Amino acid sequence: MNCNEEFVVKAIGKISLEYPQLNQLRLRDLLYEALYNYDILPQEKALVASDIEERMYIFLASKRIEGASPKTLYNYSLIISKFSSMVCKPISTVNVMDVRMFLATMAQGRKQSTLNAILSCLKSFFGWLEGEEYIPRNPTKKLKQIKLPIRLRSSLNVEELERLRDCCKTVRERALIEFIFSTGCRVGEVYNVNIQDLNFNDNSLKVVGKGDKQREVFFSPKAKLYIQKYLATRTDSTPALFVTSKLPHSRLGIRSIEREINKIAARLQIDKSVYPHLLRHTMATLGLASGAKLTTIQKLLGHSDPATTQIYAEASMDDIKQEYKQYFIQ
Structure with missing residues (x-):
């Protein structure tokens, strides 16, 4: 990277902090045009x-x-x-x-x-x-990632999921539970969903996940029912799907969504920590147990690596015990 290129990158970085909506590619082209007949030299x-x-x-x-x-x-x-x-x-x-x-x-x-x-x-x-040739050697090249132990994540079973549903006291709580479970969305994705994103004709919506990747997810008829019931109670004009219960009814934040799920789970009184990501994991685990393909779950969850989906959707111990009794006890 020469001095002209370094200046352009620095300038774009500084200007973008002040004007985030600026077209960076267009700004880059304009800067290169302005510097065409000039050579920038570094200060000693x-x-x-x-x-x-x-x-x-x-x-x-x-x-x-x-x-x-x-x-x-x-x-x-x-x-x-x-x-x-x-x-x-x-x-x-x-x-x-x-x-x-x-x-x-x-x-x-x-x-x-x-x-x-x-x-x-x-x-x-x-x-x-x-x-970019700023350094002669990369000092991190020989360093290896720490090998992490693989832990099986415990999801909710069907009975626990139904009990969690019964613990909801408001229509917003029930809509939130049904939406997170049926779509398998990350909590950050749920936070960004707007009402207009929902296609009630085929029960689908498009979300933007990690790496700014867009994918299509689906919600169940049960989720659709409770979302429509929840929206019927709304009197605000906020575009967000889920909003605060108190005025001025702003978008429900990530931490607030987590608190809502924790509040519902506290009424359940089970020996498991229940949080939004557990509902995502439960969706994958129950889907796999019902016969869904691993590639389908991978697409719905937005995983680029199939190995990640495999960790989320491990075989349940109940299935393992049942098959062991069926095939291995002689």
Whole structure:
């Protein structure tokens, strides 16, 4: 990356922070046209203690142009800024021991999965720096992800699901339970759904999931019934499918959706932690037990890797016990 290209990326990054709706590709073309007959030269600096944060802004601008989500950019910024504050040296001199020491410090009180996410962020950052020739070598290349133990996730069975439904006290609660379970949507996807997104003719809607990927999901006739009952009680003009019960009836937030599910589950009184993602997992598990294909569940859940779906939709212990008694006891 030459100085002109570096300036364009930096400029787009800075301007986009002030004007998020700006057409970044068009701005890039205009900047290149304006600089066509010019060569930008870097300012000479004597003792640079650390340029990690400066490189981070260029990296974030590049990722923003590539279409990274605001949440992903925020996480990148958080981790790299922390790394910059702990490793005060020019980025070209950062070595594998610096990264290991940073990970060791970050490991205190954190889960192994969190450490893997931190390492993934650093690998992406330094891999990009190496590709753009800011650094001679990638210090994270030899570092491996922590191998995590595979845990079977316990879903609700049919009886527990019915009891959870019976624990709903309001039509909004029931509509929320039915919608999350029948669509298998992530809580963030539920948060973004608007009323106009729903196609009541074929009980479907399009949602945008991880990686900004759009997919079509479906809801059951039972979910349709309770959603329509819930919408009939609404007197507000908020476009969101689920809104707060109190004025001014704004969009129901992610944390509020989680609290609603927790509140319903508290009435159920079972020895399981019930939360929105468990309903998504229950949808996959019960679907597989009823004969749905793994590829169908993968598409509905929006998984790019079939292995992820396999973890969500493991065979239930009841099925395993039944087949063991049927085929293995002689």
